[in-house]
Amino acid sequence: MNMPLTPQQVEAPAFGFHRLQKVFRSKDGGDVIALRDVGFDVRQGEFVTVVGPSGCGKSTLLRILAGLERATSGAVMLGGKAVTGPSRDIGVVFQAPVLLPWRTVLQNVLVPAQIQGRDIKVATERAMHYLTLVGLEKFATKYPGELSGGMQQRVGIARAFVNDPMLLLMDEPFGALDAMTRETMNLELHKLKERTGATIMLVTHSIPEAVFLGDRVVVMSPRPGRVTQIIDVDLPRPRSLDMINTDRFGTYVSGIRANLNAAGGLD
Amino acid sequence: MNSSALPLKTPPSASNDSPDGAVTATATATPKAPRETTGLTPTRRRMLMVGFFVLVMAIWHFAVLLLEVSPLIFPGPRAVASALVELFQSGEIVTHLGVTLYEILAGFAFGAIFGLVLGALIGQSALLEAVLYPYVVAFQTVPKVAVAPLFVLWFGFDTTSKVVITATIVFFPVLANTIVGLRSAPRDQIELMKAFTASPWHVFRMVRLPQALPYVFAGLDIGIVLAVIGAIVGEFVGAQAGLGYLILQRNFSMDAAGMFAILVVLSLIGLVLHSLMKFIARRVIFWTDAFTDLSRGS
Numbered sequence: 001m002n003m004p005l006t007p008q009q010v011e012a013p014a015f016g017f018h019r020l021q022k023v024f025r026s027k028d029g030g031d032v033i034a035l036r037d038v039g040f041d042v043r044q045g046e047f048v049t050v051v052g053p054s055g056c057g058k059s060t061l062l063r064i065l066a067g068l069e070r071a072t073s074g075a076v077m078l079g080g081k082a083v084t085g086p087s088r089d090i091g092v093v094f095q096a097p098v099l100l101p102w103r104t105v106l107q108n109v110l111v112p113a114q115i116q117g118r119d120i121k122v123a124t125e126r127a128m129h130y131l132t133l134v135g136l137e138k139f140a141t142k143y144p145g146e147l148s149g150g151m152q153q154r155v156g157i158a159r160a161f162v163n164d165p166m167l168l169l170m171d172e173p174f175g176a177l178d179a180m181t182r183e184t185m186n187l188e189l190h191k192l193k194e195r196t197g198a199t200i201m202l203v204t205h206s207i208p209e210a211v212f213l214g215d216r217v218v219v220m221s222p223r224p225g226r227v228t229q230i231i232d233v234d235l236p237r238p239r240s241l242d243m244i245n246t247d248r249f250g251t252y253v254s255g256i257r258a259n260l261n262a263a264g265g266l267d
Numbered sequence: 268m269n270s271s272a273l274p275l276k277t278p279p280s281a282s283n284d285s286p287d288g289a290v291t292a293t294a295t296a297t298p299k300a301p302r303e304t305t306g307l308t309p310t311r312r313r314m315l316m317v318g319f320f321v322l323v324m325a326i327w328h329f330a331v332l333l334l335e336v337s338p339l340i341f342p343g344p345r346a347v348a349s350a351l352v353e354l355f356q357s358g359e360i361v362t363h364l365g366v367t368l369y370e371i372l373a374g375f376a377f378g379a380i381f382g383l384v385l386g387a388l389i390g391q392s393a394l395l396e397a398v399l400y401p402y403v404v405a406f407q408t409v410p411k412v413a414v415a416p417l418f419v420l421w422f423g424f425d426t427t428s429k430v431v432i433t434a435t436i437v438f439f440p441v442l443a444n445t446i447v448g449l450r451s452a453p454r455d456q457i458e459l460m461k462a463f464t465a466s467p468w469h470v471f472r473m474v475r476l477p478q479a480l481p482y483v484f485a486g487l488d489i490g491i492v493l494a495v496i497g498a499i500v501g502e503f504v505g506a507q508a509g510l511g512y513l514i515l516q517r518n519f520s521m522d523a524a525g526m527f528a529i530l531v532v533l534s535l536i537g538l539v540l541h542s543l544m545k546f547i548a549r550r551v552i553f554w555t556d557a558f559t560d561l562s563r564g565s
Binding site for chain 2: 066067068085086087088090091092094096098100101102111112114115116143145169
């Protein structure tokens, strides 16, 4: 399904999917449709969250945008160009922090800058800037093994920001964290987004997380993975954790849950 | 989990998410696991080590004494100790020790470098693995003792043939471990690098190589101990100097205590080299516990 652009939207979208299809060939020779006819555009500076149960293809969607997987058919556009592989304009955060244990926190944050041959002096300043934003400036010379899970994931976020990417992709970045750390991280990510104005797509299976963080929530249902609903989250920014207990927040959450239930999503 | 039942290639995270929010943590940063400790103070541990040594010596001493074994066949610890002292006092051992140490270290260096380079090539290329690896394994299957006479034939009675034999023995464990090590990098670490537009060279240098180091050092550790055996095997086949040559000499003169003394020296060489390797490994691959003694609490 294709969501039409609103007329007042003159600027080019940051990225967009158009009639995207992904079919996996399973071992027994049958085809499994992971994504069917997915299409939506995301504005510059927008925070879009994709929510859905396992098997709905939301991670596949993100991986296609990151250039780690090819779509079977359809188009993926990033900054006006078709995505053909990993892009220098994208920063990624996975569920596991995936830090290199032999590098210090700062050296880990610098990995993308080194890969892309950026000026290391400039990159180091930026790395320290983002480490400060995630509250880890004092841990720059520590090794990942000395950090807690939540701190490691914050290093991963700083790393994703270090090249000032056009677009930040986050695949269940807080999925491995405990509930309390997760809430704190949500708040921090929200603040980071407010300060940097980055365009972010975050994939999650937590409906409250999707609502709390997103300007828009893309709801997906499984087998075949498709977009069933795109919701504008009309909650004031900056958002605070108290907001989670408001009726309006609850309405969004229950609305999405009902939609997923109707699609047979939450089994 | 439904997604794991599907026989398709799903991203690592997909198998971990579930609607109820139950998530398995995937620890890829290999955080240091809580270490088992023996609960001993260093002093008490050292005392136990010394005590055990004394006990072994005592058993040896009294066993030889009570069983009335001829010292020509099985000498007691005192005879061996005095032979050892004699060996060093006469200065006889110095040249032989030097020759054997040279053979061990040179052979180890060549074998290790060859194993590392070939391991890196095979670890990176499926083609090279298919073409080369069968020959490597076939060669490894041949007992080096059996080919040693050939090497002496080709490279002479001098140290060169021993260096070559040692190198061929060291080569394989280093090679095999390098190959496994280079392939041990977690998939999501490599994916992340790719997402940041890393070239295969970046992935190799920044992830695969460091990730392989604990395996490589395990291979080097096996290699350095095998190198001692390699040098002695070579000297047994035909040599004019070295500790192996010295053992044979003592054997001809029915000097069992002297042979034992040289065996002690050889064991000490192995112990020292192994400790040295562990010492280096602990500093190079500081992020893992692979070479840390269990008794060393963090």
